[in-house]
Amino acid sequence: MMNKDRILYVVGIGPGHMNNMTKEAIDALEDSEIIIGYKTYISLIEDMVKDKEIVESPMKGEVERCKMALELANNSKKVAIVSSGDPGVYGMAGIIYEVAERENIDIEIKVIPGVTAASAAASILGAPLMHDFAIISLSDLLTDWELIKRRVQLAAEGDFAICLYNPKSKKRVEHIKITRDIMLKFRAPETPVGIVKNAKRDDEEVFITNLKGMLDYPIDMFTVVLIGNSNTKIINGKMVTPRGYNL
């Protein structure tokens, strides 16, 4: 039986600083006694959570972190577990539901959506995601690389604008190159590509290039790569995918 008095907030803090959080997310943090999350994310909101109990956790170990959050909440603590961007997009929302089921912890789970890294990067680049688009993570830690490649190819075939998450890590340097090569089978080398690192953070870096040139730019795990569709163009230095209005 669900104990509705016990609540775990899964909070999207948006791409960068508090400025990019929703009021709903701010209220959830304020209502919480304990805040759980990656060190990097906690540091982005540290001014807001000074008077809270903080549980910082390293990258990896997501399952354990979720279990801890659920157990604390089940013990009548008010807990928020934070994700950057939106917790529902490669974030903590899904795994929380899965661990709650495994651990048989039946409390209210409230997912609070946030501005995604894709939306943040798009707003900085101009308007590259104005038409149908696909979001694909190039990380093969949890997904078979063959499936990822297949998705890249099908999205390329469908002329979707594409936003790539986790495009490259220190150990995984070839995936972005292979992805670019698949794209080139379906789109012109001049197709605009936007590269945004640390969107909306102090150390934000932004490059607009194209399929041909994109591998010459710095790309890492804090970067998203946005690839235009066949109609995407550069207008006054911004990357714009037309919706199709007759101008």
Add this chain to the structure above:
Amino acid sequence: MMNKDRILYVVGIGPGHMNNMTKEAIDALEDSEIIIGYKTYISLIEDMVKDKEIVESPMKGEVERCKMALELANNSKKVAIVSSGDPGVYGMAGIIYEVAERENIDIEIKVIPGVTAASAAASILGAPLMHDFAIISLSDLLTDWELIKRRVQLAAEGDFAICLYNPKSKKRVEHIKITRDIMLKFRAPETPVGIVKNAKRDDEEVFITNLKGMLDYPIDMFTVVLIGNSNTKIINGKMVTPRGYNL
């Protein structure tokens, strides 16, 4: 030459009420003298913009609306044009850049991203967009229906989770049925489907069903339809697409 003193904000007000706006969006509205947008969107934020000059405009007429916003801003007014959700996703951001180019109006355009309808609906349903996903609009007002169908088919083939915008209008009732039938070629009839109308608004309606049953539920232009991938499941009444963690 760009006049940096002149600025047009393109503001994402998020899916529903002020509660779902970012602080950056709230600040932009506060900084503006004139607010331009659809009547429905203005009504969602009316408490915030009481002391502003409001230009409500009907649906359609986007190009004229953009031109007006740009001209007012170019005449040194502080102007915000508002989109629900994120202005960079089927919103006003792209068309503003296009009209600015056509009209040769060279002012600063600041796009402020918002929580998308997709993220909002996902957060209500559970966590259906945790893995790679595609966003597709079924409206053929500006896009060829053959291209839309092709994208549906390729996204289905690639086992993307899918979020459908503009799934059905009064005049366009067959597209959602055809889309469902294409999906059924690639996914089981039991694949979970979430239907969310007016996400995060007072009159929100939420249904969780599956591919087989989805056409029996109310779907209209204020609805988004989220179709799970082959791993999506129902956990305690929520729709969850696993990321792939080993539990």
